[in-house]
Amino acid sequence: MLSEKITTALNQQIAMEAYAANYYLAMASWCDQQGLEGSAGFFYAQAEEEREHMMKIFHFVNDADGKAIAPAIAQPPSDFESLAAICKTALGHEQKVTAAIHAIQKQAMSEGDYRTINLMNWFVDEQLEEENQMQGIMDKLKLIGNDGTGLYMLDKELGAKAAAKEAGEED
Numbered sequence: 001m002l003s004e005k006i007t008t009a010l011n012q013q014i015a016m017e018a019y020a021a022n023y024y025l026a027m028a029s030w031c032d033q034q035g036l037e038g039s040a041g042f043f044y045a046q047a048e049e050e051r052e053h054m055m056k057i058f059h060f061v062n063d064a065d066g067k068a069i070a071p072a073i074a075q076p077p078s079d080f081e082s083l084a085a086i087c088k089t090a091l092g093h094e095q096k097v098t099a100a101i102h103a104i105q106k107q108a109m110s111e112g113d114y115r116t117i118n119l120m121n122w123f124v125d126e127q128l129e130e131e132n133q134m135q136g137i138m139d140k141l142k143l144i145g146n147d148g149t150g151l152y153m154l155d156k157e158l159g160a161k162a163a164a165k166e167a168g169e170e171d
């Protein structure tokens with residue numbers, strides 16, 4: 001049985017993952033409008049991943065005899081300045097998610113709640129991967145600067161990344 005504190009925290013995390021999914025969807029839409037098709041594909045895939053994160057916690061709560069709550073989702077921004085600005089925002093949001101995951105992990109540890117600790121271990125690894133990925137894209141964007149050809153190539157690369165993910169070549 002999950003404690004009330006953990007149940008509340010996990011439901012907040014469900015809401016956070018749902019918001020992240022919608023945020024990435026908004027980013028994907030903007031990229032689509034700009035002709036950045038590869039980047040759009042990448043962010044659509046990110047949105048799906050966040051939805052999977054949400055469902056992972058959702059089922060966990062219900063399987064552990066807690067009550068998972070389908071969250072209200074605030075509307076994310078729909079206008080962005082550039083792909084670089086999007087990545088900066090995305091990294092900032094991922095860092096917020098990481099902090100929330102760490103807080104749940106800390107609480108679960110203090111309660112000796114090994115099931116939640118185990119679930120959160122997965123998320124700790126996942127967050128590290130996502131932060132590194134976003135940082136990597138930002139580093140490339142910095143190198144590219146205002147070079148249109150560079151941006152075109154990065155966009156293609158992001159599209160290929162999304163396609164590989166969809167094909168199950170990456171997790």
Ligand SMILES: [Fe+2]
Pocket residue numbers: 017020049050053097
């Ligand atoms: Fe997530």
Ligand SMILES: [Fe+2]
Pocket residue numbers: 020050094097130
């Ligand atoms: Fe994420």
